[in-house]
Amino acid sequence: MLSVSIVGASGYVGGELLRLLLDHPQVTVRQATSERLAGQYIHSTHPNLRGRSDLRYVVQSELVPCDLLILALPHGAAARRIEHWAALGARIIDCSADFRLSSPDDFRRWYGEDHPAPSWLGRFVYGLPELHRESLRDSRYVSGVGCNATAVNLALLPLVRAGLLDPNRSTIAEVKVGSSEAGASPSDGSHHAERSGVVRSFAPVGHRHTAEVIQESHLSDVHLSITSVEMVRGALATCHAFVHPGTNERDLWKAYRAVTADEPFLRLVHDRSGSHRHPEPKILAGSNYADIGWALDETTGRVVALCAIDNLMKGAAGSAVQCLNLMCGFNERMGLGFAGLHPV
Numbered sequence: 001m002l003s004v005s006i007v008g009a010s011g012y013v014g015g016e017l018l019r020l021l022l023d024h025p026q027v028t029v030r031q032a033t034s035e036r037l038a039g040q041y042i043h044s045t046h047p048n049l050r051g052r053s054d055l056r057y058v059v060q061s062e063l064v065p066c067d068l069l070i071l072a073l074p075h076g077a078a079a080r081r082i083e084h085w086a087a088l089g090a091r092i093i094d095c096s097a098d099f100r101l102s103s104p105d106d107f108r109r110w111y112g113e114d115h116p117a118p119s120w121l122g123r124f125v126y127g128l129p130e131l132h133r134e135s136l137r138d139s140r141y142v143s144g145v146g147c148n149a150t151a152v153n154l155a156l157l158p159l160v161r162a163g164l165l166d167p168n169r170s171t172i173a174e175v176k177v178g179s180s181e182a183g184a185s186p187s188d189g190s191h192h193a194e195r196s197g198v199v200r201s202f203a204p205v206g207h208r209h210t211a212e213v214i215q216e217s218h219l220s221d222v223h224l225s226i227t228s229v230e231m232v233r234g235a236l237a238t239c240h241a242f243v244h245p246g247t248n249e250r251d252l253w254k255a256y257r258a259v260t261a262d263e264p265f266l267r268l269v270h271d272r273s274g275s276h277r278h279p280e281p282k283i284l285a286g287s288n289y290a291d292i293g294w295a296l297d298e299t300t301g302r303v304v305a306l307c308a309i310d311n312l313m314k315g316a317a318g319s320a321v322q323c324l325n326l327m328c329g330f331n332e333r334m335g336l337g338f339a340g341l342h343p344v
């Protein structure tokens, strides 16, 4: 059994990691940290796990070495102490944005500060299996993914891979997101009276995940807008782009089938009728699927590429466990079989 410890386990991503890994047939969850809640059972913050484990939180200073350490900490906490974490975990998956960008210059541009450990950037593989499966196998250090970036990257993947996008036109991605993206710590904006019912422009321009989309899609003229909407979990990327003149529906079917055919967690959703004919995040809550689809206006060449995910799953903990499986030579689907709920 692989011994895995989770640092920052009391947060929302940490809770999903615990849920997945407690049921993983090849994993023993060794330790779970919380500075605030040391000594308390993990179900004190993750009530869905009551009766599933008698694990109690420990503080970070009590961590002992393990086979794989997963960091689910706020921005900067992984990078500032990376040598310390590397001494504790033979392998590391860091769910934060600290090691997602390979270039220190890009990090400075998007995060407004110098990277605390730039020599480590090149040692991390970007943790999206659909893009980096072969590099992830046997890798020691893997970064998590940005949830909004993942929705956009997967929405655009078939068009990018098939070379269908018109390079003279911009790609604009609007991402609608749920409240759990902001993590478990309350803020003025997350107070129920302020957050409930919103359609709130959170980052119309300048969202940091844009850097991950540019890096991973290799598109330079791509732009994100993020809007908070009335959901707890979920992200829906609606990407507006233009395909080469003459591209038709059949070309898109071919491009999307080519990308989804062998992917365990990518599903093509493009039906002619029915209320679920396009991807939607609601039915993905708790599942690791990313549903992708499109709509094409053949007369103008405008394509709307869609991707729905659960931000805490495919956008964070689910992808992390998928990476763990690849890193350790397990079946990629292991521990990730939950299909989601309907109705929910």
Ligand SMILES: NC(=O)c1ccc[n+]([C@@H]2O[C@H](COP(=O)([O-])OP(=O)(O)OC[C@H]3O[C@@H](n4cnc5c(N)ncnc54)[C@H](OP(=O)(O)O)[C@@H]3O)[C@@H](O)[C@H]2O)c1
Pocket: 007, 008, 009, 010, 011, 012, 013, 014, 033, 034, 035, 036, 037, 072, 073, 074, 075, 077, 095, 096, 097, 144, 145, 146, 147, 180, 181, 182, 183, 184, 185, 311, 312, 315, 316
């Ligand atoms: N939420 C998402 O949808 C999502 C998606 C992709 C990636 N991520 C990334 O995953 C990481 C965790 O996100 P999350 O949503 O799980 O966050 P969260 O709910 O706020 O949890 C943060 C965790 O870090 C711990 N922590 C340690 N030092 C801290 C400090 N100085 N300030 C605040 N918390 C501290 C907290 O536990 P104690 O205070 O109990 O020690 C808590 O367990 C972040 O880097 C985030 O960017 C999140």
